[in-house]
Amino acid sequence: MDTLRTFIALDIRNDGVIDNVKGAQSLIHESGVDARYVDARSLHFTVRFLGETSDETIDRVKKVLMNVKARKVKVQYQGIGVFPGRHRINVVWLGVENHCKDELRSIADEVNRAIFSFGIQSRGTFQPHVTIARIKSSRNRDKLLSLIDEHIDQIFGEETLDSVRLKKSVLTPNGPIYDDLLSIRLGE
Numbered sequence: 001m002d003t004l005r006t007f008i009a010l011d012i013r014n015d016g017v018i019d020n021v022k023g024a025q026s027l028i029h030e031s032g033v034d035a036r037y038v039d040a041r042s043l044h045f046t047v048r049f050l051g052e053t054s055d056e057t058i059d060r061v062k063k064v065l066m067n068v069k070a071r072k073v074k075v076q077y078q079g080i081g082v083f084p085g086r087h088r089i090n091v092v093w094l095g096v097e098n099h100c101k102d103e104l105r106s107i108a109d110e111v112n113r114a115i116f117s118f119g120i121q122s123r124g125t126f127q128p129h130v131t132i133a134r135i136k137s138s139r140n141r142d143k144l145l146s147l148i149d150e151h152i153d154q155i156f157g158e159e160t161l162d163s164v165r166l167k168k169s170v171l172t173p174n175g176p177i178y179d180d181l182l183s184i185r186l187g188e
Contacts, residue, residue, distance in 0.1 A: 003052040005169045006181070007045040008065070008111055011131060012106070014159035017077055018043065021094060021132055021156060024080055024168045028092060028133055031143040035092070035133040042178055043094075043130050047164065048115065057118075061166060062182045064114040068164060072186040073103040077156035080148055089097070089141060092148070093129035096154060104128040104161075107186070111164065162186050 012018060018040045025037045050061070076097040083091040096104065108126035135144070166182040 003054050004058065004124050004181075005171070006050040006053040006058060006061075007044055007046050007167055007169060008048040008050065008061075008115075009165050009167055010107065010161045011163075011165060012023050012043040012045075012077075012159070016155055017157035017159060020077075021130075024094075024151065024154075025132055025157075027147055027151075028144065030155040031147055032140040033133075033144045034133060034137040034139040035135050036175065038131055039175060039178060044165075044167075045104065045130055045134070045161075046056075047111050047126065050115075051121070053147050056152075058166070058181065059094070060118050061115060061120075062115060064168060065111070065164065065182060068110050068114050068184060068186075070107040070110040070160040070164065070186050071188065072104070072160055073100065073107065074158060074160045075100045077130070079152045079154060081129070081152070082135075082144075083129075088146055089135045089138075089144065091131050092133040092135065092144070093165060101128050107161075107164065159174050 021043060025165045028035060077094055078108055079095040079128045081093055081095055082089045083093060105126050163186060164184045165180050167178045170177045
């Protein structure tokens with residue numbers, strides 16, 4: 001049985017936000033951090049990672065996503081941070097202003113309720129963030145932390161997220177390549 005690596009996402013489309021993220025990625029790179037950077041044209045919120053998914057399950061996910069009744073959300077991107085924490089850094093992320101988090105979680109809850117109907121279990125609370133870099137070692141960690149502290153409140157721009165997308169991810173040596181399998185418009 002063939003499978004595809006899939007996930008459900010909200011894409012960042014605002015060119016100004018993308019340019020500001022590229023600027024932050026450049027600063028991280030200049031600090032000498034050992035990192036792999038997310039292609040700025042592929043920035044997104046991962047609403048739900050599905051993993052290796054059969055064609056049959058993809059068809060079922062498409063059907064239930066068509067019935068998601070979530071509303072579009074205006075998002076202000078603010079600050080950068082790290083996961084899992086300052087002592088061990090795996091991911092550098094772009095955050096959102098606090099008032100946006102509940103609306104983004106509402107979209108994630110709607111998606112999770114929809115796919116739960118055929119046995120895909122929830123994986124904890126959705127933490128609204130956009131991965132901008134993955135850290136490969138602790139080299140220059142202190143420089144990275146100083147940079148994070150300098151930009152913790154920086155505003156990167158805003159946009160209205162108006163669609164949820166089912167995506168496939170093909171892993172390559174140069175990073176993943178994403179393609180939309182389905183795009184669902186969110187309501188007013």
